[in-house]
Amino acid sequence: MKLVKTIKEVRDIIKQWKADGQTIGLVPTMGYLHEGHTSLIDESVKNNNKTVVSVFVNPIQFAPTEDLESYPRDIDHDSALCRDHGADLIFNPDPSEMYKDGFSTYVDMSVLTEELCGLSRPIHFRGVCTVVTKLFNIVTPDNAYFGEKDAQQLAVIKHMVRDLNMDIKVVGCPIVRETDGLAKSSRNTYLSSEERQAALILSKTLKLGKELISNGERNTGAIINAMTTNIETEPLAKIDYVKIVDSETMQPVNKIDRPVLCAMAVYIGKTRLIDNFSFKEA
Numbered sequence: 001m002k003l004v005k006t007i008k009e010v011r012d013i014i015k016q017w018k019a020d021g022q023t024i025g026l027v028p029t030m031g032y033l034h035e036g037h038t039s040l041i042d043e044s045v046k047n048n049n050k051t052v053v054s055v056f057v058n059p060i061q062f063a064p065t066e067d068l069e070s071y072p073r074d075i076d077h078d079s080a081l082c083r084d085h086g087a088d089l090i091f092n093p094d095p096s097e098m099y100k101d102g103f104s105t106y107v108d109m110s111v112l113t114e115e116l117c118g119l120s121r122p123i124h125f126r127g128v129c130t131v132v133t134k135l136f137n138i139v140t141p142d143n144a145y146f147g148e149k150d151a152q153q154l155a156v157i158k159h160m161v162r163d164l165n166m167d168i169k170v171v172g173c174p175i176v177r178e179t180d181g182l183a184k185s186s187r188n189t190y191l192s193s194e195e196r197q198a199a200l201i202l203s204k205t206l207k208l209g210k211e212l213i214s215n216g217e218r219n220t221g222a223i224i225n226a227m228t229t230n231i232e233t234e235p236l237a238k239i240d241y242v243k244i245v246d247s248e249t250m251q252p253v254n255k256i257d258r259p260v261l262c263a264m265a266v267y268i269g270k271t272r273l274i275d276n277f278s279f280k281e282a
């Protein structure tokens with residue numbers, strides 16, 4: 001497995017692989033890899049001849065008030081995990097390699113990005129769409145792997161690929177959780193032990209929402225109210241949003257009469273955590 005830092009090195013390797021008729025899977029990440037990320041790598045390794053993992057903390061998807069500087073980084077740990085899981089190449093560019101002086105072209109999307117995380121992070125998805133487009137152009141993968149943990153991001157990327165006629169299959173992979181239910185996230189490292197315990201309120205509340213739906217509740221207002229009340233029992237939790245939206249358009253729905261995403265963002269202390277589940281009638 002190779003670790004490269006320049007776009008030219010990636011392109012030279014990819015050119016050779018393509019000449020040899022190899023299929024290519026891409027797993028875009030911000031690093032500090034855990035089992036959520038490695039589940040995507042495993043899926044790519046299983047279904048492609050070559051797997052590229054990008055490790056890049058993308059500055060343009062962070063607002064000035066967010067955690068760009070403190071975001072955890074450990075490329076040696078990431079390299080070891082990628083190697084153990086059979087990846088072929090890590091692309092770990094410096095920000096200056098991705099964003100040359102005078103960089104001024106962005107990929108912006110309306111509608112899907114205007115709900116959920118897009119409301120509290122208004123520039124986030126522009127940064128995500130732009131960097132993913134650049135990674136797609138650099139790596140030219142056949143398949144690209146994204147986690148359902150970031151369900152809105154997955155919907156946005158699928159929509160972008162459709163809108164811009166990108167010849168890439170976007171594959172969604174299930175959420176990987178700790179044994180007690182907390183969704184794995186690089187940001188979990190920010191949590192104190194007390195906050196780590198409090199963070200269980202997210203998965204417990206999603207369970208409550210799921211139960212209400214399986215008991216026949218279809219009124220989203222009632223479900224959201226019950227979930228909100230439940231989160232409010234945890235003193236360290238502060239709700240950013242709890243919403244039920246159409247799975248494709250990300251627009252809120254009043255009634256569950258189509259496939260939906262139930263998603264939440266909750267601050268535990270200073271750490272903003274997200275989690276979700278999808279539901280569609282059997």
Ligand code: AMP
Pocket residue numbers: 028029030031035036037039040145146147148149150173174175176177183184185186
């Ligand atoms: P990140 O490094 O947080 O930007 O995540 C990179 C990719 O890994 C994204 O597609 C995420 O959705 C995915 N991912 C992160 N955490 C998990 C998880 N717990 N389960 C599944 N996928 C995940």
